[in-house]
Amino acid sequence: MAGHITEGGHHPAVEEYLETIYHLEESAVPAMRARLVERLRVSAPAVSEQVKRLEREGYVTLEADRTLALTDEGRTYATDVVRRHRLAERLLVDVLGLPWHQVHEEAGRLEHAISPVLEARLVAILDDPATCPHGNPIPGSGRVPDARPLRSLTALDVGEQAVVVRIEEELQADHEKLVALEEAGVLPGTTVTVKTSSRDAIEVEAGKGSVSFTPAEAEALRVTDVA
Numbered sequence: 343m344a345g346h347i348t349e350g351g352h353h354p355a356v357e358e359y360l361e362t363i364y365h366l367e368e369s370a371v372p373a374m375r376a377r378l379v380e381r382l383r384v385s386a387p388a389v390s391e392q393v394k395r396l397e398r399e400g401y402v403t404l405e406a407d408r409t410l411a412l413t414d415e416g417r418t419y420a421t422d423v424v425r426r427h428r429l430a431e432r433l434l435v436d437v438l439g440l441p442w443h444q445v446h447e448e449a450g451r452l453e454h455a456i457s458p459v460l461e462a463r464l465v466a467i468l469d470d471p472a473t474c475p476h477g478n479p480i481p482g483s484g485r486v487p488d489a490r491p492l493r494s495l496t497a498l499d500v501g502e503q504a505v506v507v508r509i510e511e512e513l514q515a516d517h518e519k520l521v522a523l524e525e526a527g528v529l530p531g532t533t534v535t536v537k538t539s540s541r542d543a544i545e546v547e548a549g550k551g552s553v554s555f556t557p558a559e560a561e562a563l564r565v566t567d568v569a
């Protein structure tokens with residue numbers, strides 16, 4: 343794949359890296375190269391190589407504290423990919439009727455193939471949605487963003503209730519977890535109750551069942567207070 347650029351100028355590897363740095367920022371996780379190794383499931387040397395390329399192309403800078411920062415150009419590119427991913431997920435759920443747990447993976451392929459013309463058409467057909475089906479904001483949407491304060495699931499006490507707002511992209515990489523979330527009804531907009539919480543696991547209950555999370559997974563599930 344190295345060196346190959348598809349017709350529209352899209353380069354899947356570059357796009358995956360920029361998108362992942364955007365996700366890390368969105369989750370307030372410092373964008374260290376080690377995080378890219380984990381999330382992209384590639385070797386450390388491969389990440390170093392690709393990061394050098396992204397620096398050369400002017401998309402990222404390596405800061406003194408060893409974190410990666412998007413340049414203006416890199417941020418524009420990353421934002422385009424994230425928007426297309428989330429619009430594709432909405433298309434797949436709202437129009438094509440795919441199961442909720444399947445659309446993240448499918449959108450991961452489509453996001454690299456959506457042209458600006460197609461993107462504009464998606465925004466129109468989907469009525470400019472504010473979020474993806476996992477509750478994450480679609481950058482550039484004209485809708486008023488949800489301003490409710492968010493907490494991670496890890497911040498809740500046993501017995502406490504909260505409304506699910508966002509299932510962050512990191513958690514969507516775990517297909518089995520998505521299936522479990524859908525089966526239990528742990529979806530954006532639903533109220534969950536913390537059943538048990540320990541150093542190893544947090545279990546929540548929703549309408550149709552319960553799901554257990556590791557603390558790292560629970561970090562990626564953002565909730566808000568019950569109105």
Ligand SMILES: [Zn+2]
Pocket residue numbers: 427431445446449474476511514
């Ligand atoms: Zn997704």
